[in-house]
Amino acid sequence: MEKMKTHYLGLELKSPVIVSSSGLTKKIKNLVEAEENGAGAIVLKSIFEEQITYESNKAIDQSHHYPEAADYIRNYSKHNTLNEYIQLIKDAKKAVNIPVIASINCVSKLEWGDYAKKIETAGADALELNMNVFPFNPNEKAQDIEEKYYKIVESVKRNTNLPIACKLSKNFTNLPYFIQQLNFRGVNSFVLFNKFFEPLIDIEKEEITTSSILSHENDLKISLRWVAILKGMMPEIEISASTGIHSANACVQQILAGANTVQICSVLYRKGISEIKPIVNGISEWMNQKSYKAIDDFRGKLSYENIEDPTVYERFQFIKHFANIE
Template identity: 40%
Template sequence: MEPSLQASYAGLTLSSPIVIGSSGLTNNVDKIKEFEKVGAGAVVLKSLFEEQIWMDTQSMLEYNNSAEATSYLQSYVQANNLKQYTDLISRSKSECRIPVIASINCYHADSWVSFAREIEKAGADALEVNIFKLATNPHEELGHYERLHVSILKRVKRETRLPIIIKMGQRFSNIVSQVTQLKANEAAGVVLFNRLYTPDIDIDTMQITSGSVFSSSEELGNTLRWVGVVSGQVPNFSIAASTGVHGVTDPIKLILAGASAVEVCSAVYQQGPEVVTRMNDAMREWMKKKGYRSISSFRGALNFQNIKDQSLYERVQFMKYFSNHQ
C-alpha cells in the first residue's frame, strides 16, 4: 500500500503538502491546472497588492489631483483590480479541484479589508494575508509592527468566514510570541517566511539595483530553525514553510520540523512545474523506507519539543562550535 501524502493545513485537506506559493506563476488558470496535474496540493494566487492599487491611482491623478478625482479614481481602480481578481478565483475553482488560496499583500489596516468579503463570494478556500512594511521611521513606537499584524487579522476576520493565514516576515523581536498572538486571535495558520526584495549597488553606475529575485538553498536553514521552534512552542497550529525550498528532500526536512505544508516558488521558476512531482515522489520513497504511512505520523517528529537537545535549534554563535575549523 502506497503511503498517503494527504495533509491538513489551515482547515483545508490537501492531496499533497506541496503548495505553489504566490507569484506570477499563479495568475493564470492554465498554469494552475498544470500545477494540479503535477501533484500540487494547493495554489496561492498571485497577490492583490494594496501598494499597486495606490500606485495605479496616483498615476491616473498626474493631471488632476482634486479630492473628488482622487476618491473616484481610487474607487474605480479598486473595483477593477478586484473584479479581475475575483474572476481568476471563480475560474480557478470551476476548472480545478485543488484548494485555491487567495492572497492580499498589504501594509495598512484600511478599507481594502472589504475585499475579503468579495474574495469569499468568488469561492476562494482561504485567504493568505501578506503583511509587510519596512520599519524605517525612528519615531514609530516600538511594537507597532507587531500590533499591526493582530489589528489587520481582526479587521479581516470581521469581513469573512474564510480561514485567514498570515504570511510573516522574518523581522520580529520575538517570532514565537507573535505567532502565539495570531493563534489567540484565531488565525488559521502562518507562513514562515515572506522573502523580501533585496537591493544591491552597482559600483560602476553608482545606482541602487535589484538583488537576487529568487531564494537559494542556503536560506533553508533559517526557515527550518523557526518552523522547528514555532511548531514546538505553539502546538496544534498550522505552519507553511517558505523560503529556501529547492531540493527534492527539503519538504521532508520541513515537515519533520513541524510544517503542515511547504510553499515552493523559486524552485518552480528555476526547475519547472515537474519539481513538484519529484518532491512528491521523493517523499513517498522516503516514507516507504522509514515505514511511515501518513504525513501526520512524522510531522513535527524533530521539532523543538520532540528532541532531547533543544540547543540544536538555539545555537546561533559561530565561534563556539566552529572555532577549530580550518
C-alpha cells in the first residue's frame, strides 16, 4: 500500500508499524509472519551485556577448581553469545525483506562500540540502543548519569555508521534538554518509551511478586504527551512511539501527535503476530475515511506546535478549572 509508506532511520518502511524488541523477535518464523502481516520493520531481541556477564560468571563459578580458566571462559561466553546474535541478524536478513533493526543493551560504555561494529558487519539495517542507567546511588548527580548516556552514544557513533535510535525511559528531569543533547551527538531517532520490570508485593505471602510485564491500552498516554511535546519542540527529530499501542486507533493518535513510526509488542503477545494486519488495515481505513493520501498528510497535525492551545500538553495537575471535577 503506497499510502502507508514512511521513513525512519534513513530507511523506507512500507508501513509505520514496527514490531518492537522482545522474545518474539528472536524467532525467525515470527519475523516472517510479521512481514506477511504488514509490519514495516522489526527490532530484534536485545543482546544484553548483563546476560553475557551473568552467563560467564556462572560458568566461572562452576569451574572454581581452575581459576586460571576464568579469563578464557569470560571471553568464550562473550564471543559465543555475540556470535549467536550475529547469526540471528544474518538469518533475519535472509528471511525477510523489511528492515531489520538490531538492539543492544549494554551497561559499560566500553562494550557498546565494539558490539555496534560487529552488528553493522553482520548486515543489520540500523541499531536501537536500549539504554537505561538507573539511579541507585544517592551520591551520583543526575548530570553524571546523563553523561554516561552521552559517552555510550559517542562510543557507538565512533564505531559504526549505522543509523541509530535511542530507546529511553520517561524518567528524566528535563527530557527535552536530554534529547537535544543526544541529538547534538548525532542521534536523530528516539524510541519513547521503554517499559520496565515492575515489582509488586503479595500481602498474603509478604513477598515480592511481579506485575504483568505486558502493557495495557491505558499506558499509551505518557508516551503520547511526550511525542506531541518533543515533536513540536524539535521537528527535526524522529520519534518511534512505544508502550501501550494496542490498536489502529492508538497508532493514529501517535502519528497525529507526531510519531514517525509506532512500535508494538504486548498486543502481539496477547493476540498473536497476525494482529499486525488489522492494525495496519485499521490505519489505512481511517486514512480513507479522512481522505488522507499519505502518512505525512496527518503526521504531527496535533503536535505541541500545531494546535491552537498547546498548554493542554503542559497541564499536569488536576486543578478544577481544567479537569471539571472537584
